[in-house]
Amino acid sequence: MTETAQPLHGLLSAESPSVATSGVQLFADALRGQAVSVTESDWQPPMEGTEADLAKVMADARRAEANATAYARMTASTAELCDVKQAKDALGLERGTFLHAGPPIDWERASGPLRGAFIGAVLFEGLADNAEEAEKALAAGTFTFEPCHHRDAVGPMAGVVSPSMWMYGLRDEVHDAWSWCSLNEGLGKVLRYGAYGPEVVDRLHWMTDVLGPILQQSVRSTGPFDIKSILAQMLQMGDEGHNRNRAGSLMLLRELLPGMITADASSTDIAEAVRFSGANEHFFLNLGMPACKLATMAAHGIPGSSLVTTMARNGTDFGIRVSGTGDEWFTGPANTPEGLFLGDYGPDDANPDIGDSAITETGGIGGFAMAAAPAIVKFVGGDVAFALRATQTMYEITLGEHPMFQVPILDFRGTPTGIDVVSVVRTGILPQINTGMAGRVAGTGQVGAGLVTPPAECFPAALAALATRT
Amino acid sequence: MSTTHVDLRRGAYHDSVTLLQVSRTVADVDGVEAAQVAMATELNVEVLTGMGFDVPEGAGPNDLVVAVRAADEDAVAAGVAAAEAALSAKSAPSGGFGDAPAPRTTAAAIRAGGAEIALISVPGRYATTEALDAIGAGASVMLFSDNVSVEDEVMLKDAAARADVLVMGPDCGTASVGGVALGFANVVSSGPIGMVAASGTGAQQLMCLLDAAGLGISHCLGVGGRDLKTAVGGRSTRQALAALAADPATTSIVVVSKPPDEEVLADLESYAAGLGLPVRWATLGAGRPDLTTALEAVLEAEGHDVPEWPKWVADGDPAPGSVTGSLRGLFCGGTLADDAMLLAAESLGDIRSNIPLRDDLALGSDLKHDGHVVIDFGDDGLTQGRAHPMIDPTLRMERIAAEAADPSCGVLLLDLVLGYGAHQDPAGELAEAIRDAKQGRELPVVVSVTGTEGDPQGLTRTAETLAAAGASVFLSNRDATRHALTFLGSAS
């Protein structure tokens, strides 16, 4: 249709107007009886008590453009792996300060796996001789805790980062920004799941002494590597970038290997570094996450925008941040994921939702791209039809379809990208997050994987804050 | 001893009209004595309690209550099963393997269907959000929902003007765009008359009279009952006039409205004068012509004969002027009520109403008075938490029975609106109520039927059903009102 000078976009010269309806079904039926094309919305009341805030925010004349800008910046951001550095150099992280996943929290309210990870990190940094001592010091408030997100970083599960740990550095060339994420330790008993036994701490030392320097040499000598392009490719190879990273990990390894093999290190160390990296099918997660972090950072801070730029959990609270409300967190108690358990573990062993990895869903992949990864249902429960439905349902709460991240089975439709607080509140549809499950007792490690949603109350709270800013 | 079942389903929303139909289905099950399937709004909880059901604590407006009382356990189970079946039949189809779920918001539905128009009929407190959503998606809006604040109305209309779309409403009952009837609408032929309507039933009455006169309409654009009030300032009317003036299918325009504010009318008249085609006014008010008379003037100006309007006059009614007692007008259409009241007041003087001509004539909350009374059952105040009386006539039916038992009631004046959206067989129920009302007393009943032969219910068929019950039936609301007045001996 061309733009004509007719008023009301040519409404009165429409050959046979078609109609969308919300509300009384009778009217849709009456239209069908007239051979009119009708699309009925399956309208439901919004989350309780939000009518006034919704009207206010939706009437905000800035919103449409602010969201368009935020969305455009989000999808335009690039993500290249440009460096690998220790946290003290990358983030200026001071000795005695520990980063963690999710919104801010203190020791008192920290859950088992987060406490376990703090203990492990204190031991790793040599700030205590044993776990009891570490726990005592932590409880006494000797150390400083800070969310990864406050330093443009992200950490999976407990997300604990200490100054000596190595971090991948990703750069967004378009918006001139950096984002950081720790190296993946593999599966099983690992720090990010709250384990802190000797094998965990020993592995962290090996990663610091051997793996980090080799990766740094590789990236510096043969990088940078385009992570966003790997994300786009892996979605077409059965990964969703959160709970399934197999193809992505192999593609990343393909990029890193030449530089690793020629690194200045002993052949034994190189062999072990390559074996370690190749054996870990979540190796790529720690690159996908900061890539998504760069995208959401680019969209952040636009007045009037209702786009969600952070979803993160610390094992106790689930927090979101929104482009138009700056650095304020809107939190609620984290839900416990539902899914499949390893070995003898069961629902009672699972800790509430934890980790910054929901940044993948915030960026339009992970649970939002589940249709691209039907195999995922074997790890998180559900069936293939569910996977297809999950992705398609997310279009109801997102601002657009990602131009690069595409889902072959949906005819290469872009993934649902850019969660809109307004749409979540209106539809009551909560973002679908795929996640790993940590044991609730400190030191346990991973107990399973599954699906989870944010607590609903984050969204009306964010909406109310947007309403006060109109 | 009967058995009762009440269960609460959280977050299972269905619209009130659908639930009304489901409740009726359940009530029809053998052995079921009482049934109500409703959202747990304050009003519905009251109704349920009144019916003797205990509503669980903490039930809110987003929760569904299924309440059934029946002779025994089996009948209760059958009732609940009928409710389940009716509810699932009403739910949106879930689609096949891997199909996209149904759109959940108005804008999503607009995008999915490439719609030019959004018809929004969600409860009033959610309507602003949906309308803004539709405007943002570039569609014009027919906002059927009522109980929208005037501030929100102005905000919506300004947003619509910026987006070059039209907001028809709030509380817009009827519209017709390019031959597509929206909301409550009659099946009328197409023709050169464009209509702008700040009144739903007023527009329906005019369209039906036009149709009976053999003239058709190009479009009927609703603007909402308050558009010609100072607070709204004719915002949608202006847009609608401009659009119709630019439409090649429209050669003249009629504006129909409940009593407008004078300065808004004056502004619009001078705006309309520059549009290059005749714009005529059927705007109610003291000293201004009634709907039928205004329409007759339009016909004459178009060079069209004024026909004799269809009527079915009952025999056996009392002689003119012989009835003592007062006029009782029970209307579903607000503008029809206004039209009748303005006309009747000329001879009867003061008429009490819930939509009074003067503030001091307002009825109390019990809606009772010994003198002349006209009630609009479609008014916002009587539709909160329930469907419009054109869909759910319960309240008016109860009142008809009450009037029949009230010796101060001298003549009953009723309206009945046919067409899409209205009750599928309104005449049958109403005829029964009229028969009951006339039982054992002399009570003339006059019905103003707004409808066409093309309507699903059929004008003649409907009129004959009512006439058989002893009512006099008129297509013209004016003629119906005048006929009712003759009994009171004051029409001369």
Next chain:
Amino acid sequence: MHPTIPAAASPLTLDLVAGPSQQAVVLAAFPTALYLGRPEHAKVLPVVTRDALILPTALRLAEPGPHDWGVDAGDVVTLGGGLVALPGHGIRVVRSWRPRRVTIGSPSAVTVDWTSLLAQVGRGEGLTPRADDVLCGALLAARALGVSLPATLPVERTTSLSASLLEAAHAGYAVPAVIDHVTAVVAGSADTTSTREAVLAIGHTSGAGLLEGIDLVRNTSHCPLPEGIPS
């Protein structure tokens, strides 16, 4: 009793379906369109689903295809009384839709020699031969530019469907994409790329034919001197 599906009729073919009961032959049955022909030439009723190419003469269904018509080319069906009676179901007219029409331009002094165009009618392959598409485009553009049209068209030389579309175009009716393009061309729009592309997408070759006809008339009537300058 068979179920009936509501449909919207075009005023151009309302008489075919609303009139007295009569038989019609299935000319073609596609998943989104059914073409019914009366023995009289140029009397064709297309019945189309929402997602089909909506010809100005079509009887429209509200739902998208594919639709199982239950008939094949050559079958005979009954039209009349507002109903298309198919073996398994009926299609009932419940309202009229309003096909768009090219607005007549103010009368122009320019003339087009229609002789050769009319001589070509019926030449080409398919349900709508290419020469007919060209003529349709030319007729629509001529109407919009105020150029006088031929009084009659030799429609008996072409297929029944094409003949019905030629008659519609003669009266200014066409599918919306063509109306939009003709309107844009006549209004002198600087960029008509998008409307051209929309026309090109019609049928296999119909779009190209229509464009050829539109361009032909536009170039003929193109006035090298702006209005008001004496030549």
